[in-house]
Amino acid sequence: MEQATIGLSHYLMLSGILFTIGLFGVLTRRNAIAVLMSAELMFNAVNITLVAFSKFVTPAELTGQIIALFTIIVAAAEATGALAIVLLIYRRFRGINVDRINFMKW
Amino acid sequence: MSDIFLTNLTFYVLSFCVIAGGIFVVSSRNLFHSAVFLVFTLFAVAGIFVVLNAYLLAAVQVLIYVGAVAMLMIFGVMLTTQLTNVRLRHVNEQVLPALAVCLFFLGFLIYGLWDTPFEIARAAPPPDISYKIGTLLMTRYVLPFEVVSVLLLAALIGAVVIAKRDRS
Numbered sequence: 448m449e450q451a452t453i454g455l456s457h458y459l460m461l462s463g464i465l466f467t468i469g470l471f472g473v474l475t476r477r478n479a480i481a482v483l484m485s486a487e488l489m490f491n492a493v494n495i496t497l498v499a500f501s502k503f504v505t506p507a508e509l510t511g512q513i514i515a516l517f518t519i520i521v522a523a524a525e526a527t528g529a530l531a532i533v534l535l536i537y538r539r540f541r542g543i544n545v546d547r548i549n550f551m552k553w
Numbered sequence: 554m555s556d557i558f559l560t561n562l563t564f565y566v567l568s569f570c571v572i573a574g575g576i577f578v579v580s581s582r583n584l585f586h587s588a589v590f591l592v593f594t595l596f597a598v599a600g601i602f603v604v605l606n607a608y609l610l611a612a613v614q615v616l617i618y619v620g621a622v623a624m625l626m627i628f629g630v631m632l633t634t635q636l637t638n639v640r641l642r643h644v645n646e647q648v649l650p651a652l653a654v655c656l657f658f659l660g661f662l663i664y665g666l667w668d669t670p671f672e673i674a675r676a677a678p679p680p681d682i683s684y685k686i687g688t689l690l691m692t693r694y695v696l697p698f699e700v701v702s703v704l705l706l707a708a709l710i711g712a713v714v715i716a717k718r719d720r721s
Contacts, residue, residue, distance in 0.1 A: 452557055452560070452561070453560065453561055453564045453604075454673075455671055455673060456666060456667070457564065457568075458601075458605070459666045460663065460666070461568045461571065461572070461601070463659060463662040463663065463666065464572055464575075464659065465571055465572065465575050466662075467655045467656075467658055467659040467662070468572070468575040468576060468578075468579055468655075469575065469579070470654075470655050470658060471579055471651055471652065471655045472578065472579030474647070474651035474654065474655070475579070475647060475648055475651045476579065478584055480584065480626060480629045480630055480633065481579075481584060481587055483626065483629075484578055484587055484588065484591050484626055485578065485579055487591065487595075487618070487622060487626075488575050488578060488579070488591075488594065491594070491595065491598045491618075494598070494602075494610075494614075495598065495601055495602075495605075498602055498605045498607045498610060499605060500671075501605075501607070502605050502606060502607070502678060503671070503673050503674065504671060504672060504673065504674055505674065506674055506676050506677065506678040506679075507674075507676055507678070507679060509679075509682065509685055509686055509689060512607050512609070512610055512682070512686060513686060513689060513690065513694055515607075515610055516609075516610060516613060516686070516690075517697060517701055519610075519613055519614065519617050519618065520617070520701050520704075520705060521701065521704065522618075522622065523617050523618075523621060523622055523705070523708075524704050524705055524707075524708035525708075526622045526625055526626070527625065527708045527709065527711075527712045528708050528711055528712055528715070530625055530626075530628075530629045530712070531711070531712035531713075531715040531716040532715060533629060533633065534629070534632060534633065534715075534716045535715055535716060537632070537633040538718075543633050
C-alpha cells in the first residue's frame with residue numbers, strides 16, 4: 448500500500464502561495480498597519496521555505512532552522528520600529544493611509 | 554501506513570488554514586478582523602513547523618509572533634483607528650493590476666519550482682533537534698546571535714525614542 452508522502456515541493460508550493468498572498472496585501476492595502484501584517488505573511492512564507500529545505504536537503508546541519516530563527520527575531524525588530532514610525536505618523540497626520548503620506552516626495 | 558496518512562492529512566488541513574487565513578488577512582474590510590486572522594495564520598504556520606520536525610521553531614513562532622508581534626499589531630490597530638470609524642476603506646481600486654502581478658509571480662514561482670531537481674537527503678533528522686540548535690547557537694553561530702541581540706536592543710531603544718511625545 449503505497450501512499451504519496453508530502454515532499455519538498457508541497458512545502459515550496461504552500462510557501463509560494465502564502466508569499467503571493469502577502470505580496471498582494473502589500474500592493475493593495477492602503478492602511479500602513481495592514482501593509483505590515485502582509486509583510487509578516489511574507490516573512491512566514493520565507494520561514495516555511497527555510498525550514499522545509501532544512502528538513503529535506505540538509506537534515507543534519509540544521510542551518511535553515513537557525514536562519515529561520517534569526518529571521519523571526521529580525522522580523523520582530525522590524526515590527527517594533529515600523530509600528531513606532533506608524534504611531535508617529537498617525538500623531539502628526541491623524542491618519543495612516545499610505546496614499547496620503549507623501550511628504551517625502553519632491 | 555496510517556502514520557503517513559495522518560501526516561498528510563495534518564499538512565493539508567494546516568495548509569488550508571494558512572492559505573485561508575492569509576486571504577482573510579489581506580482582504581478583510583475590518584482591520585481588527587485582519588489582525589485576528591493574522592494570529593490564526595501564525596498559529597497554523599507553527600503547526601506546519603511541527604509537521605516539519607522543527608519543534609523549537611514552532612515554540613518560538615508561538616511565543617514571538619503570536620505573543621509579541623501580533624499583539625503589537627493589535628495595539629497598533631487600537632491606537633491608530635478611531636473605534637467609531639472602524640470600517641474604513643482598506644482595499645483600493647488597484648486590485649486587478651495587483652492581482653495580475655501576483656498571479657504572474659506565482660506562475661513564475663511554480664514554473665521554476667515544479668521540476669527543479671533538489672538533492673533530497675535521505676538521512677534521518679537527528680532526534681534531539683532543539684538541543685543541537687542550542688549548541689550551534691552557542692558555538693558556531695555565536696557571532697550572529699550576539700549581533701541579533703544588539704539589533705533587538707537597538708530596535709527597542711529606537712522605538713522608544715521615535716514614539717516618545719515631543720515636549721517642546
